[in-house]
Amino acid sequence: MSEEIEVNEDLMDLNEKIAKGNHELFRKNGIFTINIMGSPGSGKTTLLENILPKLSKLYRITVIEGDLATQNDADRIRKTGVSALQINTGGGCHLDAAMIASEFKKADAENTDLLIIENVGNLVCPIEFYLGEDLRLVVMSTSEGEDKPLKYPPAMLHTDAVVITKTDIAEYVDVDVRKMKDNVKKVNPKARVLEAGKVNGVYSADQVISYIKDEQKIRCAGA
Amino acid sequence: MHETALMQNLIGIVNRQVREHHAGPVKKITLAVGKLSNAMPDALSFAFEAMTKSGPLKGAVLEMKEIPVAAHCDLCGAEYQPEQFPFFCPMCSSPYYTITRGEEVYVESLVCETKGSVKKEDE
Numbered sequence: 001m002s003e004e005i006e007v008n009e010d011l012m013d014l015n016e017k018i019a020k021g022n023h024e025l026f027r028k029n030g031i032f033t034i035n036i037m038g039s040p041g042s043g044k045t046t047l048l049e050n051i052l053p054k055l056s057k058l059y060r061i062t063v064i065e066g067d068l069a070t071q072n073d074a075d076r077i078r079k080t081g082v083s084a085l086q087i088n089t090g091g092g093c094h095l096d097a098a099m100i101a102s103e104f105k106k107a108d109a110e111n112t113d114l115l116i117i118e119n120v121g122n123l124v125c126p127i128e129f130y131l132g133e134d135l136r137l138v139v140m141s142t143s144e145g146e147d148k149p150l151k152y153p154p155a156m157l158h159t160d161a162v163v164i165t166k167t168d169i170a171e172y173v174d175v176d177v178r179k180m181k182d183n184v185k186k187v188n189p190k191a192r193v194l195e196a197g198k199v200n201g202v203y204s205a206d207q208v209i210s211y212i213k214d215e216q217k218i219r220c221a222g223a
Numbered sequence: 224m225h226e227t228a229l230m231q232n233l234i235g236i237v238n239r240q241v242r243e244h245h246a247g248p249v250k251k252i253t254l255a256v257g258k259l260s261n262a263m264p265d266a267l268s269f270a271f272e273a274m275t276k277s278g279p280l281k282g283a284v285l286e287m288k289e290i291p292v293a294a295h296c297d298l299c300g301a302e303y304q305p306e307q308f309p310f311f312c313p314m315c316s317s318p319y320y321t322i323t324r325g326e327e328v329y330v331e332s333l334v335c336e337t338k339g340s341v342k343k344e345d346e
Contacts, residue, residue, distance in 0.1 A: 001336065003336075005334075005335060007237075008329060009240075011232040094225055124225075186309040
């Protein structure tokens with residue numbers, strides 16, 4: 001004899017629950033949180049190295065870095081004067097809400113108003129795991145190809161903005177930045193598309209800085 | 224390869240359901256996988272096989288069914304089943320939409336042996 005049991009439980013329920021707890025904790029401490037995702041080598045850490053000096057004049061920042069191994073990225077962040085924590089996932093391809101909950105205990109919550117999480121380099125798995133963030137950024141470099149947005153729809157769908165990096169080398173890798181932007185919009189017309197790269201030899205990510213400032217203002221005003 | 228993490232959650236959900244329902248050994252698990260879920264059915268099967276070689280779910284069969292994508296037009300409110308990106312509302316042609324179905328991965332149901340029935344198939 002056998003019986004059928006109706007379940008209807010999502011496999012992400014547990015992570016969602018922990019992530020909501022993280023979000024409440026961040027909010028209670030007045031912290032605005034950003035989750036940055038992108039392929040390995042897309043330029044996530046370089047973007048941070050370049051925006052942190054300007055953002056740290058406005059906010060008290062803590063960065064959580066996620067990588068399979070090494071403290072390299074946390075070291076790079078610390079060189080900008082911002083405090084950084086490093087999660088090593090071993091072989092794990094993404095950060096999950098429980099990892100953030102546990103790592104955040106080491107952070108100086110009282111002296112943080114902007115928490116930036118740099119996820120493990122991967123454009124698939126991290127997308128599925130809500131960490132409790134307010135804002136999501138996907139970083140994608142021109143060298144990944146014009147049609148990359150079309151090949152990774154979930155990443156485009158579950159982000160607030162896409163930052164196209166390495167715009168300065170676009171012509172050398174035969175990529176039309178405008179077409180790449182259009183491809184983001186084809187999947188998610190609501191996503192903001194921003195650019196970062198060297199202009200006359202100097203890295204510029206002013207669009208990203210203004211976007212973060214605006215979103216922090218809008219989203220924290222309602223809290 | 225976050226499919227292993229998903230399977231770990233599946234095993235947790237199934238074991239808890241079995242306990243709560245005082246059910247016998249699990250024969251079949253039906254898993255609904257959204258077409259846009261980012262989870263690969265083959266990788267899910269592989270992870271399931273590897274993770275249930277022993278333990279309470281040994282011998283259980285994992286059956287998967289695909290959930291098609293459904294969208295809600297942000298402009299006129301029409302519900303439609305989009306095919307390929309870019310999505311356009313078939314009623315008003317708007318490119319603005321919200322996905323309402325097809326991203327989820329959930330345990331739909333279980334078939335278990337009734338407890339008290341002869342456990343001859345087990346072990």
